[in-house]
Amino acid sequence: MSDAEVLLMVDDRPSSFTRYAARESAGRLVLLRFEVTRADLPEGYLRETAHLPAFWVREDAAPEAEAGRYREWAAGLPVAPSRFCNPSEPRQAAAQRFARLAGLPHLTERQVALVRDKAAMKACFRELGLRTAEFERVRSGAAIGRFAARHGWPVVLKPVDSFACVDTHRLDGPDDLAGIDLSARDWMVEAYLGGTEWEACALVVGGEVLDAWPSAMPCRPLDIVDGAMNANISVATGEGPPVDLRALVQRIVTGMGIDHGYAHMEFFLIDGEVCVGEIGMRLAGCEIPANHGHAYGFDVFGATLSVYLGRRPDLRYGDRRCAGDLLLPLPRSGTIRRITSREELLGMPGVIDAVLKVRAGDTVAARRASHNASGYAHVVGASVGEVESRMREVLARFTIEVAAREPAVLLA
Structure with missing residues (x-):
């Protein structure tokens, strides 16, 4: 594929991947935004990405009409997009339908069902001979x-x-x-399954799984939403599960007829046997993709962009280690009174990067979701145990004070 090809990418919330693409792909990137998610795109982020052409899909218009309006709009660009990327899980059905109507590479309706409808997904796993709950x-x-x-x-x-x-x-x-x-x-x-829960991410090009990277989870997602430590640790040191992950993901994407993309899978290891949980065809949530870049010493976002541009990336890894993202707590809704600074976080053992999404004075709304956080820290170490220990030290030293909202006073 030519380097001149342009990518149309769904942009429904700021993320490390979308920010990377906005920085590195000017001239080769067009954003697709949905009016229904406008509130999720802060003004600062809109200014940050203002140099990129962006098409807004209207909420109250028919999809066919919006696709036609897009084609007319794209014809006026220096180069119209010929490739498509949707990193958003909740937008999957609407985004892939839009890509189909716009004449771009896309997941079929059946494939969208297999990666979004968890009951259909698990039925497919069983048809492929895989064990599920x-x-x-x-x-x-x-x-x-x-x-x-x-x-x-x-x-x-x-x-x-x-x-x-x-x-x-x-x-x-x-x-x-x-x-x-x-x-x-x-x-x-x-x-409900026992055993150990793992995650795996993979890049797929031309129906081939290029590689798969395991992530350990110190705490299960269902425990995380009830207050347990929220973290994922990319394992590049041989401590991963004794499973041929590349072959496992290949079996699934072949069975689903997936041609290309970033796959994110969750599975359980129970008495040495794999029990597949779920799979998504989009970037993993939180900062899991960045973990893989830190753990394997390569440009994971650049490789992912290559995949969606129809090119086969050269996965040359550097020094290997374990690297994880620790999501920092957001204990309740209210107004932030005090929060540990980024500089303090960077001074803690193993912390190589930190991002705070809130600051003192901000009004925040906590949610019961696995991505609920006030920010995150990337923590590295020589082993999963060392990274987890360092993460727990960060949590012990991290402080966030949130004052509950005062009840509204009704005036006569």
Whole structure:
């Protein structure tokens, strides 16, 4: 593929990847933004990316009409995009449909279903001969109770299209269903798995998995949303799971007919046997991709951009180590009174980078989600244990004070 090709990339929130692309790909990058997510794009970020052409998809217009309007708009650019990248999980269906209507490379409707509808995804895993947790689509508490009677409590309840553990719950018994509205979304229930939970990321070009990188999770995502340490550790030192991850991801992307992209997978290792959890065809959340770059000593974002531009990246690694992202707590909603500075964080053992998303005086809203954070720190070490120990020291020294909002006073 020619270096002159231009990439149309979905931009629904600031991220390390989108910022990298904005810096490194001027002249070869066009942004696709959805009006429905405008509030998620801060004014500072919009100014930061103002040098790039951006097409806004209107919320109240038909997709076909918006795609036609885009084609007319893109015809006026120096070079119209011929490649497409969607790094957003919640925008997956709308983004891939837009790419199809605009005549760009895209996931088919079936492929979108396989990487977004978790029940369809797990059924596909089983068709490919892979082990998964027992699962079932449900619409009522009674159905959940019947499932638990067959497979035992606890169970995990989640919307079929959830991400980042949003609206995902561990249920230890029927009483835990109180307050959960099962009428608003499509839900599924699955058996709770023991063992060790891992993650793996991979780059795919021309249907081939180039490599796969494992991540250890000191705490499970379902524990994270209830307050456990929120971290992922890329393992480039041979401490990863005894699994041929490249072959495992290859089996899945071949079975789903995936041609190219960044794959992010979660799986369990139970008594030496793999039990596949979920897979997404987009960049991993939090700072997991950056972890891989730090752990393997290579430009992970540059390699990812090459993949979406239709080129095969040269994965030349440097010195290997373990590197993780520690998400810094955001304990509750309110106004930030005090927070540990970036300079203080960089002075802690193993911290090579730190980003604070909030500062004193900001009003914040905490969410029950695995990406809920006031910022993050990248922590490195010679082993998973050393990185985890350093992360816990960072948490012990990190301070954030949030004053609860005062209740509104109604004036007569």
